[in-house]
Amino acid sequence: MNLYINDYTCGPRLAKIKVEGDKIFLGDNSCIVPVGNIKSPNKLSDGDILTIDRWGRGYRLYSNEEHNATIFMTGHCNSNCIMCPTSDKERQIDSGLPDAKLLSYIDMLPSDISHVVVTGGEPTLRVQLFLKVMKKLTDRFPHIETLLLTNGRSLSVASFFEKLKEYCPPYLCIAIPIHGDTPELHDKITRVSGSFNQTNRGIRNLLSAGIAVEIRVIVSKMNMYVLEGIAKRIIKYYPNVYTVNFIGMETRGNCAKNFSSIYIGHRQAFEAMRNAIDMLVMAGINTSIYNFPLCEVDAGYWGICRKSISPEKVRFPNECDKCAVKAECGGFFSTTLLMTKPQVSPIGPREAGICHC
Ligand code: SF4
Known part of the structure; x- marks a missing residue:
């Protein structure tokens, strides 16, 4: 479940959403809910597509972002x-x-x-x-x-x-x-x-x-x-x-x-x-x-590493904030991070090839 809608009465539906001020249109003008009724860890955007069950439990199928x-x-x-x-x-x-x-x-x-x-x-x-x-x-x-x-x-x-x-x-x-x-x-x-x-x-x-x-x-x-x-x-x-x-x-x-x-x-x-x-x-x-963090791969192979973990699953240990290649790094699956507690080795600017001279 990605979200829950309080006091939901529109029945099960597939809905392309439209956000207007503090209201969210769930597919058509017959189903409008206040933004405040939606409990969601991730912000919804115009054009997202949701499937919603009769109890107001929703799953995002498509993120327009x-x-x-x-x-x-x-x-x-x-x-x-x-x-x-x-x-x-x-x-x-x-x-x-x-x-x-x-x-x-x-x-x-x-x-x-x-x-x-x-x-x-x-x-x-x-x-x-x-x-x-x-x-x-x-x-x-x-x-x-x-x-x-x-x-x-x-x-x-x-x-x-x-x-x-x-x-x-x-x-x-x-x-x-x-x-x-x-x-x-x-x-x-x-x-x-x-x-x-x-x-x-x-x-x-x-x-x-x-x-x-x-x-x-x-x-x-x-x-x-x-x-x-x-x-x-x-x-x-x-x-x-x-x-x-x-x-x-x-x-x-x-x-x-x-x-x-x-x-x-x-x-x-x-x-x-x-x-x-x-x-x-x-x-x-x-x-x-x-699915490999860059510091676990020799630098000569970084060019073939892909940021392949989806945004909702990717996580970084706190030490990664000091790393010069965090923006390019694929990071860890949230579950892998939790279960294996890996030691990471933040990359300095010189190793990353970022010259400030
Ligand atoms: S320290 Fe963190 S951000 Fe840097 S390469 Fe390793 S996992 Fe990636």
Whole structure:
């Protein structure tokens, strides 16, 4: 829940909000509430899109300040990865919007958004709805980059893949994780037998159809010694991949539950992935680092570090206020900061290359 509206009587609704003085219009002139009735940790802005239940509990689906749209399809997943930031319980609840509401939400998005992410759970599980969403995105946003986050397994099914090809937006990139250099390790991490073969078949299908693929490698205690092996496989089998991203873990859900068997600190993770990154870069493959604070990465790699943690989740320890690169730093997930209490090393102006001479 992002907000709560006191004395709410307008019933469940999807609402694009309009702020006028001390009043907020929730979708139309029939539902106006005083600003003071809304209890929200984050300020609402004109153009935000909310879903509100009958009790006045609201969730922000779209923030007009960010201009990026997230389309959450379902909490369900057909894998149960050992380091997933979602918990077993969250995966069992279907927390996605009903079909009609989700499609209306896409209709309500402004036409000038800059980026769309389709995610879950496993977003392809609601097959018919997923295809309708792809078609709608193609019709409404033909020039916008769309990122689909999936485990890629369903893309190994020929009939489904053919439909996706028919409906997918022109600027679609599909991000798929590879967890190991062997089927045994990958399947041990996803906890689904056969998932490695399905995922790799899905990647091959996409690349042969000319659809952009991002391969994600979530670095953990379980795969830290095989990252070079993963890089070698990518170079050998998928040299035309769009990009490869090495990802730091978010310690919530399964990741928090299995913390001692999978978690490694950012510095240890960086040391483990350095050679794999070098190999990919030398092979001409665009490679980046997500979810890592800069002081845990050698300065020579800062150029490929991305500020990838969403604004509502990113946090910094107090010592970071002394750091010359805080504005460029990706910081920590709030849960990771709470659970691991990391020691940070603020960067001075000289190290940061900021000269005051
Ligand atoms: S000290 Fe803080 S702001 Fe600076 S690089 Fe480290 S985590 Fe980032």
